[in-house]
Amino acid sequence: MAISTIVPKAFKITLKTLKIRFFILLLLPQKSTRMIAQQLLIYNTLTRKKEVFKPIHSPHVGMYVCGPTVYGDAHLGHARPAITFDILFRYLTHLGYKVRYVRNITDVGHLENDADSGEDKIAKKARVEELEPMEVVQYYLNRYHKSMEELNVLPPSIEPHASGHIIEQIQFIQEILDHGYAYESNGSVYFDVEKYNKDYHYGKLSGRNIEDMLNSTRQLDGQEEKHNGVDFALWKKASPEHIMRWPSPWSEGFPGWHLECSAMGTKYLGQEFDIHGGGMDLMFPHHECEIAQSVAALGKESVHYWMHNNMITINGQKMGKSLGNFITLDELFTGTHKLLEQAYSPMTIRFFILQAHYRSTLDFSNEALQASEKGLQRLYDAFSKLNKLQPAKTSENIDVTGLKDKCYEAMNDDLNTPIVISHLFDAARAINSIAAGNGSISGNDLSELKAVYKLFFNDILGVKSGEMMDSSNNEAYKKAIDLLLDMRQEAKQRKDWATSDNIRNQLTAFGFEIKDTKDGFEWKLN
């Protein structure tokens, strides 16, 4: 009785829902196809070629990026993948794709080395600082999030923790074991690289051959458990003093590092998904192992497009944790590092990173950052002038449609942000010319230019504009500065240059920039 009354009702609701959905679908594809019609080329590390991006289930896109191991503060190097894939996330979304962006948090499984006595990085930090491991994780994760927010990096759709997916990882190992590509040894489980390589190619992503690797793999202590030096751990039995441990069919222990991405990627994005990103230094062995794990467990590769950002260097060398030559983001923002001549705002850092293509190395130096800071300021100034321009009948020296097309063209060419920026600088010059009275812009072009600027500068490149950061200014303070400069104007009219220069010089010393204009003055705080 109850069922028969419920079913039709449920059916009714479903029909209604379907109708609404159908209606939405009718609307969406029009917008989507128009936008998605942009042909995006992305460089696929797997083929070493730029390829046309075709999602498996358009308009849905699945994207996985290797996030940080949270056992220390994020440094400049961490900002690179975060910003690179933030741009991709923003751009795909703008094109009309529905992106599910997964960026993991590694909070377990990072061995100090591959030896039996290998210690987890988080656990080590916890022991050194006498903290609960999860306390370490939370502390640095909070700080990571804060830095990312300051860099205007959008949060991913899902941010899974490795420690929260132990069951999935155990299942994944079981699949690999069932397919015969792993073996248990003294409570640990290792991936059988040699066996796998007979059926597939281990090393296809990084262009390696197992023969070369067999000869060059370092001999570390405690590797007697492995059948072969190149085999990597899927599960490690925990030594008695090891803090982070979970039960499994093989031993109390913890999962190997490479496993988390395979397990979480396929859990949230499906057995096959579109994009997997990360730093170039993760290509081997991390991503290579991921491929092997997926093929061994699922019988197919999970990832269609592998994308890798290049490194940030300092004095020509990779900035990294192990070399100890890194500068944390906090230090950059506050200028508290011995190599820094000054503090650099988060937007300067973001702009600096975007001025190089993501597949090129980018060398850190104060000179380069200062150049970025000034360049960014030039764009801010130009675009604040844009909002004050008066429309004319015709446009003389600016082609807004051409600008927009060129920006799209650059983005579509494997996210060429430096080219997009160069076009924005071209626009800035045109705006400045018009503002200086050399040229004109029509009303239509003016509003279109404002829209293009907002789209590429703010929305896609994700640079917060000056006004957005100007919220701390308050009226009383502005009036005080205006008052001082009014006094200076009076002094100028009396030709009392000593007083007028004194006011200007003092304000300049405090960091203000004073400009005299035809009818008065302008100022801003740098």
Place this chain on the structure above:
RNA sequence: GGUUCCUUGGCCGAGUGGCUAGGCACCGGUCUGCAAAACCGUCUACGGCGGUUCGAAUCCGCCAGGAACCUCCA
């Protein structure tokens, strides 16, 4: 040693066969009481040697220098 990649003007950094970005710095000019900002202009480079081509920063070869990965790394 193996694998992959790089070398662009004072600095940073795009560009993959002819159109030879952009930013910062420098210099000259315009504007200004002087500045600042802005505008206009100047400088115009592709590690070296050879080859392919009508034509090469771009393709090929050799040499020199550097980097990443091969162990944890974004």
